[in-house]
Amino acid sequence: MSMELRHQIRNGVTVVxxxxxxxxxxxxxxxxxxxxxxxxxxxxxxxLSGTVYMSSAxxxxxxxxxxxxxxxxxxxxxxxxxxxxxxxxxxxxxxxFFTVVESVDEGxxxxxx
Amino acid sequence: MTTLEPIDxxxxxxxxxxSVRAGRSLPFGATRVPGGVNFSVFSNHATSVTLVxxxxxxxxxxAELPFPEAFRVGSVYAMTVFDLDVENLEYGYRVDGPHQPxxxxxxxxTRVLSDxxxxxxxxxxxxxxxxxxALDDFDWEDDRPPRLPHEDLVIYELHVxxxxxxxxxxxxxxxxxxxxxxxxxxxxxxxxxxVELMPVFEFDESDNIFTGVNYWGYSPIGxxxxxxxxxxxxxxxxxxxxxxxxxxxxxxxxxxVLLDVVFNHTAEGDERGPSxxxxxxxxxxxxxxxxxxxYYNFSGTGNTLNCNHxxxxxxxxxxxxxxxxxxxxxxxxxxxxxILGRGPDGELxxxxxxxxxxxxxxxxxxxxxxxxxxxxxxxxxxxxxxxYSRWSEWNGRYRDTVRRYIKGDLGxxxxxxxxxxxxxxxxxxxxxxxxxxxxxxxxxxTLRDLVSYDHKHNEANGEGNRDGDDTNHSWNxxxxxxxxxPAVLATRARLTRNALLLLLAxxxxxxxxxxxxxxxTQLGNNNAYCHDGPLTWVDWGLxxxxxxxxxxxxxxxxxxxxxxxxxxxxxxxxxWHGVRAWSPDWSGHCRVLVAMFDGGGDDCxxxxxxxxxxxxxxxxxxxxxxxxxxxxxxxxxxxxxxxxEPGHEPALADQTRFVIGPRSVAILVTH
Numbered sequence: 001m002s003m004e005l006r007h008q009i010r011n012g013v014t015v016v017x018x019x020x021x022x023x024x025x026x027x028x029x030x031x032x033x034x035x036x037x038x039x040x041x042x043x044x045x046x047x048l049s050g051t052v053y054m055s056s057a058x059x060x061x062x063x064x065x066x067x068x069x070x071x072x073x074x075x076x077x078x079x080x081x082x083x084x085x086x087x088x089x090x091x092x093x094x095x096x097f098f099t100v101v102e103s104v105d106e107g108x109x110x111x112x113x
Numbered sequence: 114m115t116t117l118e119p120i121d122x123x124x125x126x127x128x129x130x131x132s133v134r135a136g137r138s139l140p141f142g143a144t145r146v147p148g149g150v151n152f153s154v155f156s157n158h159a160t161s162v163t164l165v166x167x168x169x170x171x172x173x174x175x176a177e178l179p180f181p182e183a184f185r186v187g188s189v190y191a192m193t194v195f196d197l198d199v200e201n202l203e204y205g206y207r208v209d210g211p212h213q214p215x216x217x218x219x220x221x222x223t224r225v226l227s228d229x230x231x232x233x234x235x236x237x238x239x240x241x242x243x244x245x246x247a248l249d250d251f252d253w254e255d256d257r258p259p260r261l262p263h264e265d266l267v268i269y270e271l272h273v274x275x276x277x278x279x280x281x282x283x284x285x286x287x288x289x290x291x292x293x294x295x296x297x298x299x300x301x302x303x304x305x306x307x308v309e310l311m312p313v314f315e316f317d318e319s320d321n322i323f324t325g326v327n328y329w330g331y332s333p334i335g336x337x338x339x340x341x342x343x344x345x346x347x348x349x350x351x352x353x354x355x356x357x358x359x360x361x362x363x364x365x366x367x368x369x370v371l372l373d374v375v376f377n378h379t380a381e382g383d384e385r386g387p388s389x390x391x392x393x394x395x396x397x398x399x400x401x402x403x404x405x406x407x408y409y410n411f412s413g414t415g416n417t418l419n420c421n422h423x424x425x426x427x428x429x430x431x432x433x434x435x436x437x438x439x440x441x442x443x444x445x446x447x448x449x450x451x452i453l454g455r456g457p458d459g460e461l462x463x464x465x466x467x468x469x470x471x472x473x474x475x476x477x478x479x480x481x482x483x484x485x486x487x488x489x490x491x492x493x494x495x496x497x498x499x500x501y502s503r504w505s506e507w508n509g510r511y512r513d514t515v516r517r518y519i520k521g522d523l524g525x526x527x528x529x530x531x532x533x534x535x536x537x538x539x540x541x542x543x544x545x546x547x548x549x550x551x552x553x554x555x556x557x558x559t560l561r562d563l564v565s566y567d568h569k570h571n572e573a574n575g576e577g578n579r580d581g582d583d584t585n586h587s588w589n590x591x592x593x594x595x596x597x598x599p600a601v602l603a604t605r606a607r608l609t610r611n612a613l614l615l616l617l618a619x620x621x622x623x624x625x626x627x628x629x630x631x632x633x634t635q636l637g638n639n640n641a642y643c644h645d646g647p648l649t650w651v652d653w654g655l656x657x658x659x660x661x662x663x664x665x666x667x668x669x670x671x672x673x674x675x676x677x678x679x680x681x682x683x684x685x686x687x688x689w690h691g692v693r694a695w696s697p698d699w700s701g702h703c704r705v706l707v708a709m710f711d712g713g714g715d716d717c718x719x720x721x722x723x724x725x726x727x728x729x730x731x732x733x734x735x736x737x738x739x740x741x742x743x744x745x746x747x748x749x750x751x752x753x754x755x756x757x758e759p760g761h762e763p764a765l766a767d768q769t770r771f772v773i774g775p776r777s778v779a780i781l782v783t784h
Binding site: 025056057086087094 | 291
């Protein structure tokens with residue numbers, strides 16, 4: 001299974017949806033595509049509700065994107081973590097690096113305040 | 114800025130369908146390099162080596178890549194393989210050479226061996242010994258090891274799985290590194306500042322002919338690989354990240370991390386044991402062999418790692434450096450460390466190169482090095498371990514003396530005094546940091562069992578109760594095992610507190626066994642290495658059931674941390690008393706021991722111990738500097754009066770006299 005990225009703008013917030021598996025096979029392209037999709041500034045919500053699997057490499061891509069955003073003036077939040085993905089991110093400490101919101105709407109609201 | 118690409122990041126040939134080039138000999142193991150993975154492995158006696166690659170979980174290899182002769186430098190075979198998806202990769206080595214056991218060679222090209230430098234093993238299932246490549250980047254942020262002075266440590270020995278595996282633990286990932294993270298607030302509340310983790314290197318938990326369970330894990334397979342089954346993310350092969358996160362969180366809480374490491378033997382056993390890695394890679398180098406090439410068995414487990422051989426010494430050093438630098442661990446406790454001072458023929462070395470290398474290694478400089486200074490062949494080096502002014506020791510004599518004193522043996526009061534002040538008969542040159550004081554450890558009775566059983570009860574271990582130590586210096590206080598007799602229980606409660614109080618008021622580095630602070634029992638089993646179940650797991654229901662004992666232990670730890678004079682000082686800062694002030698009684702029939710530790714200011718502590726079954730009135734010395742005596746703890750008193758909150762101890766009404774109860778320990782402090 002591959003990974004599909006979709007994006008839309010909601011109330012000025014870029015919402016990117018990642019559907020599929022984020023692993024070593026898909027990670028390089030996801031990283032490339034995300035960097036191309038993300039604006040230089042503003043707000044972004046990454047919706048992972050369709051991300052069914054997250055590997056070590058997947059976690060690293062997420063963190064790299066997050067760090068990249070932080071180094072500019074982009075604010076980024078994650079949402080839609082499945083229980084499995086959340087447990088993995090929690091156990092490995094990756095969860096602590098991110099702003100996590102309960103829903104896309106909450107993210108849009110939190111980031112636009 | 115442009116980053117220059119390495120000029121050797123391209124293949125020179127194809128082998129078995131894979132693009133490869135001659136690799137780099139160092140570092141050993143599988144290392145991610147631009148475009149691929151560099152594989153490097155040592156064998157001195159092999160005639161050929163083949164890299165075997167598998168897709169994750171596949172029964173058959175996807176390719177076998179023989180190392181061309183040109184890829185060998187000395188006895189090291191190295192190859193860079195390009196375009197590998199490391200997350201979907203497992204690997205091993207097929208090593209050919211002579212099968213001549215009479216010369217020490219046991220090569221067998223039909224087997225695929227683990228890489229001794231593997232950063233991960235699959236760890237479970239039919240292919241559990243296969244090696245994996247780890248992503249070793251980790252964001253430590255500004256992690257700072259606590260770097261606590263050795264004598265300030267309060268060590269807490271725990272089993273990663275057993276600590277949270279019990280359903281009562283309440284953690285979201287029971288029995289794992291992540292589960293332990295959730296218990297950090299408990300460790301903080303208790304007040305310990307160092308955890309010593311029982312083996313976390315990959316081992317085979319079914320490696321036991323008696324019960325089919327090896328729970329403790331003193332039988333390593335992968336020395337560079339954190340145990341996958343202790344990671345809730347182990348199935349996703351993220352145990353490296355999960356373990357690093359554990360260390361990072363413990364450090365954030367001010368808690369150091371020591372690893373219990375086993376370099377004296379491996380899981381491969383003797384001639385009858387499996388060939389997993391070393392045995393097939395280079396048996397004659399890695400193991401100590403007798404003149405007729407059988408295995409020396411100084412470890413009691415079948416084989417003995419040839420740890421002072423220069424190659425093996427390098428392996429051990431590489432391994433410890435890896436854990437110290439990549440995992441940020443703060444030190445190591447070496448299982449059966451006396452073996453590390455033996456040469457290739459088992460002889461005792463005067464200046465063991467391995468121990469010297471570890472003592473002076475630049476990366477390990479700040480690491481604690483703790484020796485279990487004996488082995489299974491009768492070598493006992495407590496007090497005489499080659500220390501290079503650097504090593505400390507599990508003080509087995511402290512354990513035995515305190516146990517005998519507590520149960521009321523005659524003639525041990527004098528030695529008890531010596532043990533309380535840092536065992537200067539053993540460590541006067543090295544100071545109190547050299548002695549790790551303990552009364553219980555994973556090996557033997559729990560503290561509750563020490564005062565509940567006269568004899569071991571190891572029937573469930575499958576060896577007819579013949580395994581485990583027979584010399585426990587334990588006392589059941591009147592009835593063997595579980596009882597509801599209030600008098601017996603009262604004596605046990607007092608003796609338990611006596612042990613804890615003496616341990617935490619002794620100079621040296623105290624070590625507690627996890628669960629002793631809440632009365633954990635193993636029902637008299639003193640060798641529970643082979644049980645993975647309620648018998649060995651910490652039952653967190655005891656936290657409530659024995660809340661009094663927890664509070665007592667917490668206060669005793671806090672008291673120690675509040676009083677530097679208990680952690681070290683000149684011999685002149687200790688004054689001995691007895692029933693009469695300034696008059697200790699060192700005669701053989703005396704069971705009363707009184708020490709006053711005076712560090713100046715208000716750091717003055719009076720420790721009175723009475724292992725007699727009758728009370729004694731003690732004449733108190735005048736408190737120094739015009740201060741007054743306050744009562745911190747009295748194990749004869751009912752909870753919660755058995756110990757007070759440090760800093761809030763009530764003043765004694767009578768400043769000249771104190772009655773120490775039967776079989777009791779009391780501590781006074783000046784304010």
